[in-house]
Amino acid sequence: MLGYILKRVLATIPVMAIVAIFVFLLLRLTPGDPAAILAGDAATPDQLERIRDRLGLNDPLYIQFFTWVGQLLQGDLGTSLISNTSVSSMIGNRIGPTINIALMTILISVALAVPMGVIAAWRHRTWVDFLVMSFSVLGFSVPVFVIGYILIQIFAIELRWVPVQGYVSPGEDFGDFFVRAIMPSLTLATIYIALIARMTRASMLEVLGEDYIRTARAKGVRENVVLFRHALRNAAVPILTIIGTGFALLISGVVVTESVFNIPGIGRLTVDAILARDYPVIQAMILLTAGIYVVVNLLVDISYSFFDPRIRY
Amino acid sequence: MQFKSKDFSEAERVLKIRKLKVGLTGRPDAAPVLNEIDLDIRAGETHCLVGESGSGKSVTSLAVMGLLPKDALEVQGGLIDLEGFDITAATHAQMRELRAQRIAMIFQEPMTALNPVLRVGEQIEEVLAMHTDLSGSEAKARVLDIMDQVHLPDVERIYRAFPHQLSGGQRQRIMIAMALVLDPDLLIADEPTTALDVTTQLQILKLIAEMQERHGTAVLFITHDMGVVAEIADTVSVMQKGRIVERAPIRQLLTDPKEAYTRKLLTAVPSLGPRMRRDGDGAKPVLEVAGLDMTYGGTGIFRKSKAVHAVQDAHFSIAPGRTLGIVGESGSGKSTVARCIMRLIDPTGGEITVSGKEISTLGRRALQPHRKSLQIVFQDPYRSLNPRWTVARSLCEGPINFGVSKAEAMKTAAELMELVELPRDALDRYPHQFSGGQRQRIAIARAVAMKPDLLVADEAVSALDVSVQAQVLDLLADVQKRFGVALLFITHDLRVAAQICDEVLVMQKGKVVEAGPADEVLLHPGHDYTRSLIEAAPGREWDFANFRALTGAPLTQGATP
Numbered sequence: 001m002l003g004y005i006l007k008r009v010l011a012t013i014p015v016m017a018i019v020a021i022f023v024f025l026l027l028r029l030t031p032g033d034p035a036a037i038l039a040g041d042a043a044t045p046d047q048l049e050r051i052r053d054r055l056g057l058n059d060p061l062y063i064q065f066f067t068w069v070g071q072l073l074q075g076d077l078g079t080s081l082i083s084n085t086s087v088s089s090m091i092g093n094r095i096g097p098t099i100n101i102a103l104m105t106i107l108i109s110v111a112l113a114v115p116m117g118v119i120a121a122w123r124h125r126t127w128v129d130f131l132v133m134s135f136s137v138l139g140f141s142v143p144v145f146v147i148g149y150i151l152i153q154i155f156a157i158e159l160r161w162v163p164v165q166g167y168v169s170p171g172e173d174f175g176d177f178f179v180r181a182i183m184p185s186l187t188l189a190t191i192y193i194a195l196i197a198r199m200t201r202a203s204m205l206e207v208l209g210e211d212y213i214r215t216a217r218a219k220g221v222r223e224n225v226v227l228f229r230h231a232l233r234n235a236a237v238p239i240l241t242i243i244g245t246g247f248a249l250l251i252s253g254v255v256v257t258e259s260v261f262n263i264p265g266i267g268r269l270t271v272d273a274i275l276a277r278d279y280p281v282i283q284a285m286i287l288l289t290a291g292i293y294v295v296v297n298l299l300v301d302i303s304y305s306f307f308d309p310r311i312r313y
Numbered sequence: 314m315q316f317k318s319k320d321f322s323e324a325e326r327v328l329k330i331r332k333l334k335v336g337l338t339g340r341p342d343a344a345p346v347l348n349e350i351d352l353d354i355r356a357g358e359t360h361c362l363v364g365e366s367g368s369g370k371s372v373t374s375l376a377v378m379g380l381l382p383k384d385a386l387e388v389q390g391g392l393i394d395l396e397g398f399d400i401t402a403a404t405h406a407q408m409r410e411l412r413a414q415r416i417a418m419i420f421q422e423p424m425t426a427l428n429p430v431l432r433v434g435e436q437i438e439e440v441l442a443m444h445t446d447l448s449g450s451e452a453k454a455r456v457l458d459i460m461d462q463v464h465l466p467d468v469e470r471i472y473r474a475f476p477h478q479l480s481g482g483q484r485q486r487i488m489i490a491m492a493l494v495l496d497p498d499l500l501i502a503d504e505p506t507t508a509l510d511v512t513t514q515l516q517i518l519k520l521i522a523e524m525q526e527r528h529g530t531a532v533l534f535i536t537h538d539m540g541v542v543a544e545i546a547d548t549v550s551v552m553q554k555g556r557i558v559e560r561a562p563i564r565q566l567l568t569d570p571k572e573a574y575t576r577k578l579l580t581a582v583p584s585l586g587p588r589m590r591r592d593g594d595g596a597k598p599v600l601e602v603a604g605l606d607m608t609y610g611g612t613g614i615f616r617k618s619k620a621v622h623a624v625q626d627a628h629f630s631i632a633p634g635r636t637l638g639i640v641g642e643s644g645s646g647k648s649t650v651a652r653c654i655m656r657l658i659d660p661t662g663g664e665i666t667v668s669g670k671e672i673s674t675l676g677r678r679a680l681q682p683h684r685k686s687l688q689i690v691f692q693d694p695y696r697s698l699n700p701r702w703t704v705a706r707s708l709c710e711g712p713i714n715f716g717v718s719k720a721e722a723m724k725t726a727a728e729l730m731e732l733v734e735l736p737r738d739a740l741d742r743y744p745h746q747f748s749g750g751q752r753q754r755i756a757i758a759r760a761v762a763m764k765p766d767l768l769v770a771d772e773a774v775s776a777l778d779v780s781v782q783a784q785v786l787d788l789l790a791d792v793q794k795r796f797g798v799a800l801l802f803i804t805h806d807l808r809v810a811a812q813i814c815d816e817v818l819v820m821q822k823g824k825v826v827e828a829g830p831a832d833e834v835l836l837h838p839g840h841d842y843t844r845s846l847i848e849a850a851p852g853r854e855w856d857f858a859n860f861r862a863l864t865g866a867p868l869t870q871g872a873t874p
């Protein structure tokens with residue numbers, strides 16, 4: 001097991017290297033000039049040239065690349081071209097809210113979607129199944145910001161149960177964090193509930209047709225035990241895969257929700273950086289996202305062996 | 314032959330089924346799946362339910378367990394009485410109480426019938442948790458005790474094992490332990506040994522008999538295998554198309570069957586006696602295999618994995634028009650040999666010479682022209698034909714790949730339909746529109762369409778009912794006579810091997826332990842393993858086709874013309 005984890009961690013090195021090269025080149029190939037944004041509309045060509053020189057943008061590409069990689073290897077993500085602060089502290093300040101919202105979203109999604117999927121499979125082709133599947137279609141098709149604004153309208157403006165926007169860190173005041181985070185989390189969760197419920201249902205339907213389910217019933221086992229002890233663990237692998245992918249997607253895909261609910265997370269940081277062509281920040285964000293994908297996938301793969309004893313690394 | 318048949322009229326009646334009718338859910342007017350079945354089982358009795366696939370044997374057992382798939386089948390009339398309690402009227406909760414305590418069931422496939430993610434000890438203990446108030450340690454002691462009773466070794470270790478870590482026989486012992494831990498009055502066994510090797514089958518049959526003796530359990534034993542029936546039954550009910558057509562004590566049924574259908578079933582049971590010896594004409598062999606080796610694992614980047622020798626140093630050859638059988642139990646390496654010869658996998662050593670050309674090391678491209686002369690028929694005709702292709706397309710694909718024109722390929726396909734006795738319009742249909750036997754005919758036609766020199770049949774009749782089995786074997790013999798093709802026949806079933814093989818090769822754990830003419834090997838086995846295979850064949854002392862015991866040397870019967 002340890003050997004397997006080591007192997008997987010080593011395997012991330014080439015992955016991250018390829019991502020780094022790709023991101024670097026892609027950014028340099030897209031039009032737009034950070035110097036022009038930094039200098040403002042009134043800048044003379046001469047001023048622009050000086051700014052470019054100072055930022056190192058006039059060096060050949062390979063020198064720029066190796067300078068960046070050299071800094072990376074020392075754990076330095078670079079300095080923002082625009083705000084002139086270190087990228088790691090910019091991300092550090094913003095990642096907390098994003099991670100907290102993402103975790104809460106995934107928890108809500110799993111807590112609702114898995115039982116929904118299990119019951120839909122158990123009551124296959126009845127109105128319960130139909131209801132869950134209808135919700136799932138709805139969850140997929142309604143855009144995130146529409147759901148967000150509807151929730152705000154109902155719970156914040158009409159019912160006044162929760163504040164409209166904003167973010168408080170859970171370390172500061174957990175209750176406050178919760179009432180503010182519940183709406184963005186629910187908003188984000190809709191699509192994941194739909195996805196996970198669907199996957200749970202499909203996986204459970206397959207497992208419920210297996211011989212050992214019949215064996216369990218032949219032993220006189222109660223239905224809830226049949227479903228949650230015998231069937232769900234066997235159905236777990238595809239569900240875990242979806243949850244893992246979902247979590248990684250959440251981290252990188254919170255842009256819209258963070259805008260709607262005014263949360264100071266990395267989603268907004270990324271949008272601002274892209275608009276300003278702030279290369280070091282964008283590069284760091286993409287590397288970070290790739291890193292999160294790799295780690296989450298590794299965790300998911302390891303968790304398989306926890307649910308299924310036949311999987312051993 | 315020693316039959317069990319005792320008189321059970323004094324014993325207490327455990328199960329009474331009267332006029333049981335099971336049909337499609339919500340469609341009482343459609344043809345019933347079970348049509349007014351009557352059945353009685355008394356304490357200590359073994360009642361065998363025999364019949365071909367689709368006759369309703371398993372539906373009967375599921376109806377008794379209350380486990381009919383409710384959106385497909387339902388009880389539409391009649392009575393299932395378990396010691397005075399009518400199961401057809403039971404609630405879900407009552408039914409749950411009955412299961413494991415009064416009636417228990419074991420299934421065909423012990424691998425899939427056990428939950429793969431739970432420890433086997435926990436799975437047995439779950440029965441106690443559901444139905445008793447035993448404390449944790451009492452329950453565990455009880456589980457270890459029943460595991461001991463079913464002769465599992467090292468019960469503490471096996472208690473903690475997962476199903477995939479056990480052998481097929483051990484898994485079935487776990488199933489039996491699970492079924493009997495609460496000492497039920499009725500045990501339903503649905504083809505419990507069909508998926509097992511013959512030697513394991515013998516042990517499991519003995520175990521069921523021993524447990525039955527000890528606990529006085531009534532056993533409803535479902536099987537398609539007349540050999541097994543002869544070994545274990547007190548009473549037999551023969552089922553056909555949802556009806557019980559004949560019921561009799563075992564000796565009476567085997568010696569004097571009343572119904573035509575019963576006679577048909579019995580005469581279809583292949584004899585263990587080998588076919589008449591056919592002398593070869595000394596032609597040059599089509600296939601020569603020398604020193605064939607197949608080793609899995611043994612290499613690795615980080616650490617060496619354990620090497621598994623699937624096949625070790627196998628030698629044999631087949632001449633045109635001859636049939637070589639490879640027999641052995643699961644894991645003996647017989648299918649690996651077939652896959653090496655077909656070059657579906659790459660052997661790790663040895664030579665495979667087909668029509669004078671050595672092919673064991675040829676690359677993909679160089680191998681291509683030789684593929685045509687090697688064709689295979691697989692075990693499961695439900696999965697070996699592409700379900701989205703018409704029969705014609707499956708039959709024509711191979712020849713067209715080798716440059717035959719479409720029109721010509723279609724013409725050959727039509728002729729082949731005649732050969733395998735299917736109507737011509739079968740060409741435009743899809744595999745699911747055919748029965749298992751018909752599909753296997755199509756699979757054979759597909760292989761023959763390539764005009765191969767060697768036809769490999771990998772357990773090609775094992776999934777079929779005996780009567781269908783006989784027809785498919787006849788077809789293979791016919792194909793062989795007509796085209797002079799050499800046949801490599803891989804099977805675990807000695808009866809089948811005896812019917813069709815000229816030479817037999819016995820494999821055990823990757824090694825060839827005995828080889829020679831079929832009558833030599835089957836009548837005078839030289840190796841202990843071959844002998845144990847023959848001795849484990851159920852009902853081997855009975856000549857089913859002639860309704861009498863085999864006299865004298867039990868195996869010489871079929872050899873005389």
